[in-house]
Amino acid sequence: MEVPSCKQIPTGSQASVVVALSGEAGSTVIAQYQLMITRMFGIAVDILNVARSLDSMAFEMQLLARNGVVQAAKVPAGEGKALLALAGILSSYPGTITPEVEGLGLQCKTIAKQTAECTNLARRYYQHSKCLLTVLNRQVAQGNELFIAELAALQLTHPSDLERVLESQMLEGADPLLRENLLYLGRKCLETLRRIQELLERSLPCLTLAEDSVGSIKRIGETARYLGLCVGIEAAHLPGQGKTHFANLANGITATVDGLNQKFQVIRDTISSGRELLTQLAKGEVDEEHSHL
Amino acid sequence: MKSTVIFEQGQHRWIAIGRDPEKSSHVIDTNEYVIVSKGEGMLLDPGGIEIFPRVLEELSKHIRLEDIRVLFASHQDPDIISSLALWLDLNPRATTYSSWLWTAFLAHFAARADLTITGIPDEGMTIKIGDSGATVEAVPAHYCHSSGNFSIYDHQAGILFSGDIGGALLPSHESSLFVMNFEEHVQYMRGFHVRWMPSTLALRGWVQRVRALKPTMICPQHGSIFKGPDVDKLLNWLESLEVGKWGNTDNKKNDGKHTAQESLDDADNSLGEVFTEAA
Numbered sequence: 010m011e012v013p014s015c016k017q018i019p020t021g022s023q024a025s026v027v028v029a030l031s032g033e034a035g036s037t038v039i040a041q042y043q044l045m046i047t048r049m050f051g052i053a054v055d056i057l058n059v060a061r062s063l064d065s066m067a068f069e070m071q072l073l074a075r076n077g078v079v080q081a082a083k084v085p086a087g088e089g090k091a092l093l094a095l096a097g098i099l100s101s102y103p104g105t106i107t108p109e110v111e112g113l114g115l116q117c118k119t120i121a122k123q124t125a126e127c128t129n130l131a132r133r134y135y136q137h138s139k140c141l142l143t144v145l146n147r148q149v150a151q152g153n154e155l156f157i158a159e160l161a162a163l164q165l166t167h168p169s170d171l172e173r174v175l176e177s178q179m180l181e182g183a184d185p186l187l188r189e190n191l192l193y194l195g196r197k198c199l200e201t202l203r204r205i206q207e208l209l210e211r212s213l214p215c216l217t218l219a220e221d222s223v224g225s226i227k228r229i230g231e232t233a234r235y236l237g238l239c240v241g242i243e244a245a246h247l248p249g250q251g252k253t254h255f256a257n258l259a260n261g262i263t264a265t266v267d268g269l270n271q272k273f274q275v276i277r278d279t280i281s282s283g284r285e286l287l288t289q290l291a292k293g294e295v296d297e298e299h300s301h302l
Numbered sequence: 303m304k305s306t307v308i309f310e311q312g313q314h315r316w317i318a319i320g321r322d323p324e325k326s327s328h329v330i331d332t333n334e335y336v337i338v339s340k341g342e343g344m345l346l347d348p349g350g351i352e353i354f355p356r357v358l359e360e361l362s363k364h365i366r367l368e369d370i371r372v373l374f375a376s377h378q379d380p381d382i383i384s385s386l387a388l389w390l391d392l393n394p395r396a397t398t399y400s401s402w403l404w405t406a407f408l409a410h411f412a413a414r415a416d417l418t419i420t421g422i423p424d425e426g427m428t429i430k431i432g433d434s435g436a437t438v439e440a441v442p443a444h445y446c447h448s449s450g451n452f453s454i455y456d457h458q459a460g461i462l463f464s465g466d467i468g469g470a471l472l473p474s475h476e477s478s479l480f481v482m483n484f485e486e487h488v489q490y491m492r493g494f495h496v497r498w499m500p501s502t503l504a505l506r507g508w509v510q511r512v513r514a515l516k517p518t519m520i521c522p523q524h525g526s527i528f529k530g531p532d533v534d535k536l537l538n539w540l541e542s543l544e545v546g547k548w549g550n551t552d553n554k555k556n557d558g559k560h561t562a563q564e565s566l567d568d569a570d571n572s573l574g575e576v577f578t579e580a581a
Contacts, residue, residue: 140355
Protein backbone atom coordinates (compact mmCIF):
# COMPACT_ATOMS: atom_id res chain seq x y z
CA MET A 10 0.00 0.00 0.00
CA GLU A 11 1.40 3.35 -0.95
CA VAL A 12 0.01 6.43 0.66
CA PRO A 13 0.08 9.31 -1.78
CA SER A 14 1.84 12.48 -0.77
CA CYS A 15 0.58 15.89 -1.85
CA LYS A 16 2.72 15.66 -4.95
CA GLN A 17 0.72 12.64 -6.01
CA ILE A 18 -2.68 14.07 -5.31
CA PRO A 19 -4.21 15.22 -8.61
CA THR A 20 -3.72 18.95 -8.68
CA GLY A 21 -5.86 20.06 -11.53
CA SER A 22 -7.91 22.72 -9.81
CA GLN A 23 -6.86 26.23 -9.00
CA ALA A 24 -7.81 25.52 -5.40
CA SER A 25 -4.90 23.11 -5.05
CA VAL A 26 -2.47 25.88 -5.89
CA VAL A 27 -4.02 28.04 -3.19
CA VAL A 28 -3.72 25.07 -0.83
CA ALA A 29 0.04 25.00 -1.09
CA LEU A 30 0.35 28.78 -0.97
CA SER A 31 -1.78 29.27 2.12
CA GLY A 32 0.20 26.61 3.96
CA GLU A 33 3.44 28.38 3.12
CA ALA A 34 2.07 31.79 4.06
CA GLY A 35 0.89 30.50 7.43
CA SER A 36 4.31 29.05 8.18
CA THR A 37 5.99 32.31 7.18
CA VAL A 38 3.86 34.23 9.68
CA ILE A 39 4.82 31.80 12.45
CA ALA A 40 8.48 32.06 11.44
CA GLN A 41 8.21 35.87 11.75
CA TYR A 42 6.55 35.47 15.13
CA GLN A 43 9.46 33.26 16.21
CA LEU A 44 11.98 35.87 15.01
CA MET A 45 10.16 38.64 16.89
CA ILE A 46 10.42 36.60 20.10
CA THR A 47 14.14 36.07 19.47
CA ARG A 48 14.43 39.84 18.97
CA MET A 49 12.68 40.42 22.31
CA PHE A 50 15.26 38.17 23.96
CA GLY A 51 17.98 40.35 22.39
CA ILE A 52 16.34 43.50 23.77
CA ALA A 53 16.23 42.01 27.28
CA VAL A 54 19.94 41.19 27.06
CA ASP A 55 20.70 44.73 25.80
CA ILE A 56 18.93 46.28 28.80
CA LEU A 57 20.72 43.87 31.12
CA ASN A 58 24.11 44.86 29.70
CA VAL A 59 23.46 48.59 30.10
CA ALA A 60 22.16 47.97 33.62
CA ARG A 61 25.39 46.16 34.48
CA SER A 62 27.45 49.10 33.25
CA LEU A 63 25.61 51.33 35.77
CA ASP A 64 27.40 49.45 38.52
CA SER A 65 30.78 50.73 37.37
CA MET A 66 29.47 54.31 37.18
CA ALA A 67 28.16 54.08 40.74
CA PHE A 68 31.61 52.90 41.83
CA GLU A 69 33.21 55.82 39.95
CA MET A 70 30.95 58.27 41.80
CA GLN A 71 31.82 56.68 45.12
CA LEU A 72 35.55 57.17 44.44
CA LEU A 73 34.98 60.82 43.62
CA ALA A 74 32.97 61.41 46.80
CA ARG A 75 35.54 59.67 49.01
CA ASN A 76 38.25 61.74 47.45
CA GLY A 77 36.10 64.79 48.37
CA VAL A 78 35.93 63.66 52.01
CA VAL A 79 39.71 63.36 52.13
CA GLN A 80 40.18 66.79 50.53
CA ALA A 81 37.62 68.37 52.86
CA ALA A 82 39.49 66.97 55.89
CA LYS A 83 42.60 68.89 54.77
CA VAL A 84 40.79 72.24 54.72
CA PRO A 85 41.05 74.29 57.97
CA ALA A 86 38.28 73.29 60.38
CA GLY A 87 35.85 76.22 60.03
CA GLU A 88 36.02 76.57 56.24
CA GLY A 89 35.88 72.84 55.46
CA LYS A 90 32.93 71.94 57.66
CA ALA A 91 30.25 72.44 55.02
CA LEU A 92 32.35 70.70 52.36
CA LEU A 93 33.01 67.76 54.64
CA ALA A 94 29.29 67.38 55.24
CA LEU A 95 28.48 67.62 51.50
CA ALA A 96 31.19 65.15 50.51
CA GLY A 97 29.97 62.80 53.26
CA ILE A 98 26.42 62.87 51.93
CA LEU A 99 27.72 62.38 48.38
CA SER A 100 29.78 59.36 49.31
CA SER A 101 26.66 57.62 50.61
CA TYR A 102 24.78 58.08 47.30
CA PRO A 103 26.39 55.30 45.33
CA GLY A 104 25.30 53.02 48.14
CA THR A 105 21.69 54.07 47.58
CA ILE A 106 22.03 53.42 43.82
CA THR A 107 23.26 49.85 44.33
CA PRO A 108 19.92 48.25 45.38
CA GLU A 109 18.16 50.05 42.52
CA VAL A 110 20.76 48.81 40.02
CA GLU A 111 20.43 45.31 41.46
CA GLY A 112 16.63 45.55 41.15
CA LEU A 113 16.96 46.64 37.54
CA GLY A 114 19.36 43.77 36.86
CA LEU A 115 16.92 41.32 38.43
CA GLN A 116 14.02 42.50 36.27
CA CYS A 117 16.18 42.33 33.15
CA LYS A 118 17.33 38.81 34.03
CA THR A 119 13.73 37.73 34.54
CA ILE A 120 12.72 39.14 31.15
CA ALA A 121 15.76 37.52 29.49
CA LYS A 122 14.99 34.16 31.12
CA GLN A 123 11.32 34.27 30.16
CA THR A 124 11.97 35.34 26.58
CA ALA A 125 14.71 32.70 26.26
CA GLU A 126 12.15 30.06 27.24
CA CYS A 127 9.73 31.63 24.75
CA THR A 128 12.36 31.44 22.00
CA ASN A 129 12.83 27.75 22.71
CA LEU A 130 9.07 27.12 22.75
CA ALA A 131 8.54 29.22 19.63
CA ARG A 132 11.09 27.17 17.71
CA ARG A 133 9.15 24.00 18.56
CA TYR A 134 5.81 25.67 17.96
CA TYR A 135 6.97 26.65 14.49
CA GLN A 136 7.76 23.03 13.57
CA HIS A 137 4.57 21.57 15.06
CA SER A 138 2.26 24.22 13.64
CA LYS A 139 3.97 24.01 10.25
CA CYS A 140 3.03 20.34 10.16
CA LEU A 141 -0.51 21.12 11.33
CA LEU A 142 -1.00 23.72 8.60
CA THR A 143 0.51 21.52 5.91
CA VAL A 144 -1.69 18.55 6.79
CA LEU A 145 -4.78 20.74 7.01
CA ASN A 146 -4.06 22.24 3.61
CA ARG A 147 -3.01 19.09 1.82
CA GLN A 148 -5.00 16.33 3.42
CA VAL A 149 -8.13 17.98 4.74
CA ALA A 150 -8.87 21.03 2.57
CA GLN A 151 -8.24 19.26 -0.75
CA GLY A 152 -10.11 21.61 -3.01
CA ASN A 153 -12.67 22.74 -0.41
CA GLU A 154 -12.51 26.44 -1.20
CA LEU A 155 -14.40 27.46 1.91
CA PHE A 156 -11.91 25.70 4.17
CA ILE A 157 -8.97 26.91 2.10
CA ALA A 158 -10.17 30.48 2.57
CA GLU A 159 -10.70 29.83 6.29
CA LEU A 160 -7.14 28.50 6.59
CA ALA A 161 -5.64 31.32 4.56
CA ALA A 162 -7.21 33.86 6.92
CA LEU A 163 -5.66 32.26 9.98
CA GLN A 164 -2.67 33.62 11.82
CA LEU A 165 -1.66 30.83 14.14
CA THR A 166 0.07 33.27 16.45
CA HIS A 167 -2.93 33.63 18.70
CA PRO A 168 -4.69 30.85 20.64
CA SER A 169 -8.14 31.89 19.41
CA ASP A 170 -7.13 31.12 15.80
CA LEU A 171 -5.94 27.68 16.83
CA GLU A 172 -9.15 27.10 18.77
CA ARG A 173 -11.08 27.96 15.62
CA VAL A 174 -9.16 25.30 13.71
CA LEU A 175 -9.79 22.69 16.38
CA GLU A 176 -13.51 23.45 16.39
CA SER A 177 -13.84 23.69 12.62
CA GLN A 178 -16.62 21.61 11.08
CA MET A 179 -14.30 20.91 8.18
CA LEU A 180 -12.31 18.45 10.28
CA GLU A 181 -15.39 16.24 10.49
CA GLY A 182 -14.88 15.20 6.89
CA ALA A 183 -11.29 14.08 7.39
CA ASP A 184 -10.14 10.48 7.71
CA PRO A 185 -10.76 9.45 11.37
CA LEU A 186 -7.09 8.67 12.14
CA LEU A 187 -5.94 11.88 10.52
CA ARG A 188 -8.62 13.88 12.36
CA GLU A 189 -7.61 12.38 15.69
CA ASN A 190 -3.96 13.17 15.01
CA LEU A 191 -4.77 16.70 13.87
CA LEU A 192 -6.75 17.34 17.04
CA TYR A 193 -3.93 15.88 19.13
CA LEU A 194 -1.31 17.99 17.34
CA GLY A 195 -3.56 21.06 17.48
CA ARG A 196 -4.04 20.68 21.23
CA LYS A 197 -0.27 20.37 21.72
CA CYS A 198 0.25 23.51 19.62
CA LEU A 199 -2.39 25.34 21.64
CA GLU A 200 -0.70 24.30 24.88
CA THR A 201 2.65 25.62 23.62
CA LEU A 202 1.20 28.86 22.29
CA ARG A 203 -0.64 29.54 25.54
CA ARG A 204 2.60 29.01 27.46
CA ILE A 205 4.40 31.42 25.12
CA GLN A 206 1.65 34.01 25.59
CA GLU A 207 1.73 33.56 29.35
CA LEU A 208 5.49 34.14 29.48
CA LEU A 209 5.23 37.17 27.23
CA GLU A 210 2.46 38.66 29.34
CA ARG A 211 4.49 38.04 32.49
CA SER A 212 7.43 39.93 30.95
CA LEU A 213 5.42 43.12 30.43
CA PRO A 214 5.19 44.12 34.15
CA CYS A 215 8.91 43.32 34.49
CA LEU A 216 9.60 45.99 31.88
CA THR A 217 7.51 48.47 33.88
CA LEU A 218 9.43 47.60 37.07
CA ALA A 219 12.70 47.98 35.17
CA GLU A 220 11.59 51.41 34.00
CA ASP A 221 10.69 52.35 37.62
CA SER A 222 14.17 51.34 38.76
CA VAL A 223 15.70 53.49 36.03
CA GLY A 224 13.58 56.43 37.23
CA SER A 225 14.80 55.98 40.83
CA ILE A 226 18.44 55.79 39.78
CA LYS A 227 17.99 58.89 37.66
CA ARG A 228 16.57 60.82 40.63
CA ILE A 229 19.52 59.77 42.81
CA GLY A 230 21.88 60.91 40.04
CA GLU A 231 20.19 64.31 39.80
CA THR A 232 20.45 64.80 43.58
CA ALA A 233 24.14 63.95 43.34
CA ARG A 234 24.48 66.52 40.57
CA TYR A 235 22.83 69.16 42.84
CA LEU A 236 25.17 68.28 45.72
CA GLY A 237 28.10 68.52 43.31
CA LEU A 238 26.90 72.00 42.40
CA CYS A 239 26.77 72.94 46.13
CA VAL A 240 30.32 71.63 46.55
CA GLY A 241 31.37 73.87 43.66
CA ILE A 242 29.70 76.93 45.28
CA GLU A 243 31.24 76.24 48.72
CA ALA A 244 34.65 75.63 47.19
CA ALA A 245 34.57 79.00 45.38
CA HIS A 246 35.39 80.65 48.73
CA LEU A 247 38.44 78.48 49.33
CA PRO A 248 41.92 79.74 48.65
CA GLY A 249 44.46 78.17 46.24
CA GLN A 250 44.65 74.42 45.65
CA GLY A 251 41.61 73.58 47.78
CA LYS A 252 39.43 75.55 45.36
CA THR A 253 40.84 73.64 42.36
CA HIS A 254 40.43 70.25 44.04
CA PHE A 255 36.78 70.84 44.85
CA ALA A 256 36.06 72.39 41.47
CA ASN A 257 37.45 69.18 39.91
CA LEU A 258 35.29 67.10 42.24
CA ALA A 259 32.18 69.05 41.23
CA ASN A 260 33.03 68.67 37.51
CA GLY A 261 33.72 64.97 38.00
CA ILE A 262 30.31 64.47 39.58
CA THR A 263 28.57 66.39 36.78
CA ALA A 264 30.39 64.31 34.12
CA THR A 265 29.49 61.04 35.86
CA VAL A 266 25.83 62.02 36.19
CA ASP A 267 25.80 63.07 32.50
CA GLY A 268 27.21 59.65 31.62
CA LEU A 269 24.50 58.01 33.73
CA ASN A 270 21.83 60.05 31.98
CA GLN A 271 23.05 58.93 28.57
CA LYS A 272 22.79 55.32 29.66
CA PHE A 273 19.32 55.95 31.11
CA GLN A 274 18.21 57.28 27.77
CA VAL A 275 19.53 54.16 26.03
CA ILE A 276 17.75 51.92 28.55
CA ARG A 277 14.51 53.93 28.26
CA ASP A 278 14.57 53.73 24.46
CA THR A 279 15.26 50.01 24.60
CA ILE A 280 12.54 49.43 27.20
CA SER A 281 10.14 51.42 25.06
CA SER A 282 10.82 49.33 21.92
CA GLY A 283 10.71 46.19 24.08
CA ARG A 284 7.29 47.17 25.43
CA GLU A 285 6.01 47.85 21.92
CA LEU A 286 7.29 44.48 20.72
CA LEU A 287 5.98 42.58 23.75
CA THR A 288 2.53 44.16 23.45
CA GLN A 289 2.41 43.20 19.80
CA LEU A 290 3.59 39.64 20.53
CA ALA A 291 1.14 39.21 23.39
CA LYS A 292 -1.66 40.08 20.96
CA GLY A 293 -0.27 37.58 18.47
CA GLU A 294 0.42 40.35 15.96
CA VAL A 295 3.26 39.93 13.51
CA ASP A 296 4.85 42.47 11.21
CA GLU A 297 7.68 42.56 8.77
CA GLU A 298 9.46 45.47 10.48
CA HIS A 299 9.92 43.67 13.80
CA SER A 300 10.81 40.27 12.42
CA HIS A 301 14.38 41.16 11.49
CA LEU A 302 17.11 40.44 13.97
CA MET B 303 7.50 13.18 1.24
CA LYS B 304 6.12 9.72 0.70
CA SER B 305 5.22 6.94 3.08
CA THR B 306 5.13 3.35 1.95
CA VAL B 307 4.08 0.24 3.84
CA ILE B 308 6.95 -2.17 3.16
CA PHE B 309 5.72 -5.05 5.34
CA GLU B 310 2.32 -5.99 6.65
CA GLN B 311 1.31 -9.12 8.52
CA GLY B 312 -1.79 -8.96 10.66
CA GLN B 313 -1.36 -6.03 12.99
CA HIS B 314 2.39 -5.77 12.43
CA ARG B 315 3.58 -3.26 9.86
CA TRP B 316 6.72 -1.48 8.69
CA ILE B 317 6.36 1.91 7.06
CA ALA B 318 9.16 3.71 5.23
CA ILE B 319 9.02 7.49 5.04
CA GLY B 320 11.34 9.39 2.73
CA ARG B 321 12.02 10.83 -0.69
CA ASP B 322 11.33 14.40 0.27
CA PRO B 323 11.15 16.62 -2.82
CA GLU B 324 10.77 19.74 -0.68
CA LYS B 325 13.95 19.49 1.34
CA SER B 326 16.82 21.86 0.66
CA SER B 327 19.62 20.43 -1.50
CA HIS B 328 22.01 21.05 1.40
CA VAL B 329 20.13 18.61 3.57
CA ILE B 330 21.05 14.97 3.06
CA ASP B 331 18.11 12.76 2.06
CA THR B 332 17.05 10.35 4.79
CA ASN B 333 14.64 7.47 5.29
CA GLU B 334 12.64 7.20 8.47
CA TYR B 335 10.95 3.96 9.45
CA VAL B 336 8.16 3.19 11.82
CA ILE B 337 7.14 -0.22 13.12
CA VAL B 338 3.48 -0.34 14.10
CA SER B 339 2.53 -3.39 16.11
CA LYS B 340 -0.99 -3.77 17.47
CA GLY B 341 -1.43 -0.02 17.25
CA GLU B 342 1.76 0.89 19.09
CA GLY B 343 4.72 2.39 17.30
CA MET B 344 8.48 2.49 17.28
CA LEU B 345 10.15 5.22 15.28
CA LEU B 346 13.57 4.33 13.91
CA ASP B 347 15.99 7.23 13.37
CA PRO B 348 13.29 9.93 13.48
CA GLY B 349 15.47 12.40 11.54
CA GLY B 350 16.52 16.00 11.83
CA ILE B 351 14.62 19.15 12.79
CA GLU B 352 14.56 20.35 9.20
CA ILE B 353 12.42 17.47 7.95
CA PHE B 354 10.34 16.97 11.10
CA PRO B 355 7.07 18.57 9.89
CA ARG B 356 7.00 16.42 6.77
CA VAL B 357 7.86 13.19 8.61
CA LEU B 358 5.12 13.96 11.11
CA GLU B 359 2.70 14.69 8.29
CA GLU B 360 3.30 11.26 6.76
CA LEU B 361 3.36 9.46 10.08
CA SER B 362 -0.02 10.88 11.06
CA LYS B 363 -1.61 8.82 8.27
CA HIS B 364 -0.48 5.55 9.84
CA ILE B 365 -0.58 5.72 13.63
CA ARG B 366 -2.14 7.74 16.44
CA LEU B 367 0.62 10.16 17.43
CA GLU B 368 0.10 9.45 21.09
CA ASP B 369 0.70 5.75 20.42
CA ILE B 370 4.34 6.22 19.46
CA ARG B 371 5.96 4.38 22.34
CA VAL B 372 9.59 4.06 21.34
CA LEU B 373 12.10 6.34 19.66
CA PHE B 374 15.31 4.70 18.51
CA ALA B 375 18.50 6.44 17.43
CA SER B 376 21.03 4.19 15.71
CA HIS B 377 23.68 6.74 16.66
CA GLN B 378 24.09 10.39 17.60
CA ASP B 379 24.18 12.27 14.30
CA PRO B 380 21.87 15.26 13.74
CA ASP B 381 20.21 13.73 10.68
CA ILE B 382 19.29 10.79 12.92
CA ILE B 383 17.85 12.40 16.01
CA SER B 384 18.12 16.19 16.23
CA SER B 385 14.30 16.29 16.14
CA LEU B 386 14.17 14.46 19.50
CA ALA B 387 12.79 17.46 21.43
CA LEU B 388 9.97 17.89 18.92
CA TRP B 389 8.93 14.23 19.18
CA LEU B 390 9.09 14.25 22.95
CA ASP B 391 6.98 17.41 23.08
CA LEU B 392 4.32 15.53 21.18
CA ASN B 393 4.67 12.39 23.20
CA PRO B 394 6.47 12.79 26.53
CA ARG B 395 5.67 9.17 27.42
CA ALA B 396 7.80 7.76 24.60
CA THR B 397 10.98 5.96 25.62
CA THR B 398 14.16 6.84 23.74
CA TYR B 399 16.79 4.18 23.10
CA SER B 400 20.34 4.69 21.89
CA SER B 401 23.84 3.41 22.62
CA TRP B 402 24.84 4.04 26.25
CA LEU B 403 27.74 5.97 24.76
CA TRP B 404 25.46 8.75 23.55
CA THR B 405 22.73 9.10 26.15
CA ALA B 406 24.25 12.18 27.82
CA PHE B 407 25.04 13.69 24.43
CA LEU B 408 21.55 13.18 23.03
CA ALA B 409 20.15 14.97 26.04
CA HIS B 410 21.46 18.15 24.43
CA PHE B 411 18.94 17.66 21.62
CA ALA B 412 16.08 17.07 23.99
CA ALA B 413 16.02 20.23 26.14
CA ARG B 414 13.87 18.57 28.81
CA ALA B 415 14.74 18.33 32.46
CA ASP B 416 12.74 15.12 32.87
CA LEU B 417 14.33 13.32 29.93
CA THR B 418 15.62 9.81 30.32
CA ILE B 419 17.27 8.03 27.44
CA THR B 420 17.70 4.31 27.85
CA GLY B 421 21.28 3.39 27.03
CA ILE B 422 21.68 0.19 25.04
CA PRO B 423 24.63 -1.85 26.32
CA ASP B 424 27.41 -2.63 23.82
CA GLU B 425 26.24 -6.21 23.32
CA GLY B 426 22.72 -5.09 22.35
CA MET B 427 19.34 -5.79 23.90
CA THR B 428 15.71 -6.64 23.27
CA ILE B 429 13.43 -3.63 22.97
CA LYS B 430 9.70 -3.86 23.61
CA ILE B 431 7.35 -1.80 21.47
CA GLY B 432 5.03 -0.51 24.17
CA ASP B 433 2.65 -3.02 25.74
CA SER B 434 1.81 -4.78 22.48
CA GLY B 435 4.19 -7.63 23.21
CA ALA B 436 6.17 -7.09 20.02
CA THR B 437 9.93 -6.93 20.42
CA VAL B 438 12.93 -6.11 18.27
CA GLU B 439 16.64 -6.74 18.76
CA ALA B 440 19.28 -4.02 18.93
CA VAL B 441 22.19 -5.52 16.98
CA PRO B 442 25.69 -4.07 17.61
CA ALA B 443 27.05 -2.06 14.68
CA HIS B 444 29.80 -0.19 16.51
CA TYR B 445 32.18 1.78 14.31
CA CYS B 446 29.75 1.43 11.42
CA HIS B 447 30.07 4.35 11.37
CA SER B 448 29.65 5.71 14.89
CA SER B 449 31.61 4.28 17.81
CA GLY B 450 28.31 3.52 19.57
CA ASN B 451 26.01 2.25 16.83
CA PHE B 452 23.13 -0.21 16.59
CA SER B 453 20.99 -1.80 13.91
CA ILE B 454 17.48 -3.08 14.68
CA TYR B 455 16.29 -6.54 13.71
CA ASP B 456 12.63 -7.44 13.70
CA HIS B 457 12.30 -11.25 13.82
CA GLN B 458 8.62 -11.19 12.98
CA ALA B 459 9.10 -9.15 9.80
CA GLY B 460 12.58 -10.45 8.97
CA ILE B 461 13.61 -6.84 8.42
CA LEU B 462 16.88 -5.32 9.51
CA PHE B 463 17.12 -1.56 9.94
CA SER B 464 20.80 -0.94 9.23
CA GLY B 465 21.21 2.79 9.93
CA ASP B 466 24.01 4.17 7.78
CA ILE B 467 25.22 0.74 6.64
CA GLY B 468 24.07 0.09 3.08
CA GLY B 469 23.32 3.79 2.78
CA ALA B 470 23.62 5.56 -0.54
CA LEU B 471 23.55 9.16 -1.65
CA LEU B 472 21.21 8.99 -4.57
CA PRO B 473 21.00 11.57 -7.31
CA SER B 474 17.51 13.02 -7.63
CA HIS B 475 16.62 10.86 -10.65
CA GLU B 476 17.33 7.66 -8.68
CA SER B 477 14.39 7.81 -6.33
CA SER B 478 13.19 4.23 -6.27
CA LEU B 479 12.49 3.11 -2.73
CA PHE B 480 13.86 -0.38 -3.43
CA VAL B 481 17.14 -1.15 -5.15
CA MET B 482 16.26 -2.01 -8.74
CA ASN B 483 19.70 -2.91 -10.04
CA PHE B 484 22.30 -3.69 -7.38
CA GLU B 485 25.30 -3.39 -9.69
CA GLU B 486 24.16 0.08 -10.78
CA HIS B 487 23.40 1.04 -7.22
CA VAL B 488 26.92 0.30 -5.94
CA GLN B 489 28.23 3.57 -7.43
CA TYR B 490 25.98 5.52 -5.03
CA MET B 491 27.11 3.52 -1.99
CA ARG B 492 30.84 3.19 -2.50
CA GLY B 493 31.99 6.72 -1.65
CA PHE B 494 29.58 6.88 1.24
CA HIS B 495 30.98 3.74 2.87
CA VAL B 496 34.66 4.20 2.10
CA ARG B 497 34.75 7.68 3.61
CA TRP B 498 32.17 7.49 6.39
CA MET B 499 32.85 3.98 7.70
CA PRO B 500 36.05 3.99 9.74
CA SER B 501 36.76 0.27 10.21
CA THR B 502 36.84 -2.62 7.74
CA LEU B 503 37.13 -5.05 10.67
CA ALA B 504 34.02 -3.64 12.35
CA LEU B 505 32.06 -3.70 9.09
CA ARG B 506 32.97 -7.37 8.47
CA GLY B 507 32.00 -8.25 12.03
CA TRP B 508 28.61 -6.63 11.45
CA VAL B 509 28.16 -8.58 8.19
CA GLN B 510 28.78 -11.84 10.09
CA ARG B 511 26.23 -10.97 12.75
CA VAL B 512 23.66 -10.00 10.15
CA ARG B 513 24.20 -13.11 8.03
CA ALA B 514 23.33 -15.20 11.08
CA LEU B 515 20.01 -13.37 11.34
CA LYS B 516 19.07 -14.11 7.71
CA PRO B 517 17.09 -10.93 7.08
CA THR B 518 14.80 -10.75 4.07
CA MET B 519 15.08 -7.00 3.82
CA ILE B 520 17.76 -4.47 4.82
CA CYS B 521 16.58 -0.91 5.29
CA PRO B 522 19.24 1.80 5.43
CA GLN B 523 18.73 5.35 6.63
CA HIS B 524 19.91 6.81 3.30
CA GLY B 525 19.24 5.51 -0.18
CA SER B 526 17.24 2.46 -1.23
CA ILE B 527 16.03 -0.70 0.49
CA PHE B 528 17.56 -4.12 -0.28
CA LYS B 529 15.27 -7.12 -0.53
CA GLY B 530 15.39 -10.67 -1.82
CA PRO B 531 18.71 -11.55 -3.50
CA ASP B 532 19.96 -7.99 -3.09
CA VAL B 533 20.32 -8.61 0.66
CA ASP B 534 23.04 -11.18 0.03
CA LYS B 535 24.60 -9.05 -2.67
CA LEU B 536 24.85 -6.18 -0.22
CA LEU B 537 26.39 -8.34 2.49
CA ASN B 538 28.92 -9.78 0.03
CA TRP B 539 29.79 -6.33 -1.26
CA LEU B 540 30.24 -4.96 2.26
CA GLU B 541 32.41 -7.93 3.21
CA SER B 542 34.76 -7.26 0.31
CA LEU B 543 34.96 -3.53 0.90
CA GLU B 544 37.98 -1.75 2.39
CA VAL B 545 36.74 1.27 4.28
CA GLY B 546 38.27 4.10 6.32
CA LYS B 547 40.05 5.51 3.29
CA TRP B 548 40.87 9.15 3.10
CA GLY B 549 42.47 11.23 0.38
CA ASN B 550 43.65 14.82 0.40
CA THR B 551 40.20 16.30 0.38
CA ASP B 552 40.91 18.29 3.52
CA ASN B 553 43.46 20.35 1.58
CA LYS B 554 40.76 21.51 -0.79
CA LYS B 555 39.04 24.76 -0.15
CA ASN B 556 35.67 24.07 1.36
CA ASP B 557 33.07 26.79 1.47
CA GLY B 558 31.04 24.72 3.94
CA LYS B 559 28.03 24.73 1.65
CA HIS B 560 28.28 21.35 0.01
CA THR B 561 25.19 19.72 -1.35
CA ALA B 562 24.64 16.05 -0.63
CA GLN B 563 25.72 15.30 -4.20
CA GLU B 564 28.93 17.32 -3.76
CA SER B 565 29.71 15.40 -0.58
CA LEU B 566 29.26 12.18 -2.51
CA ASP B 567 31.54 13.48 -5.28
CA ASP B 568 34.13 14.43 -2.69
CA ALA B 569 33.94 10.98 -1.14
CA ASP B 570 34.34 9.38 -4.59
CA ASN B 571 37.24 11.66 -5.46
CA SER B 572 38.88 10.83 -2.16
CA LEU B 573 38.51 7.17 -3.01
CA GLY B 574 40.09 7.78 -6.43
CA GLU B 575 43.03 9.50 -4.82
CA VAL B 576 43.52 6.58 -2.44
CA PHE B 577 43.63 4.18 -5.38
CA THR B 578 46.01 6.43 -7.30
CA GLU B 579 48.33 6.62 -4.31
CA ALA B 580 48.20 2.83 -3.92
CA ALA B 581 49.09 2.34 -7.59
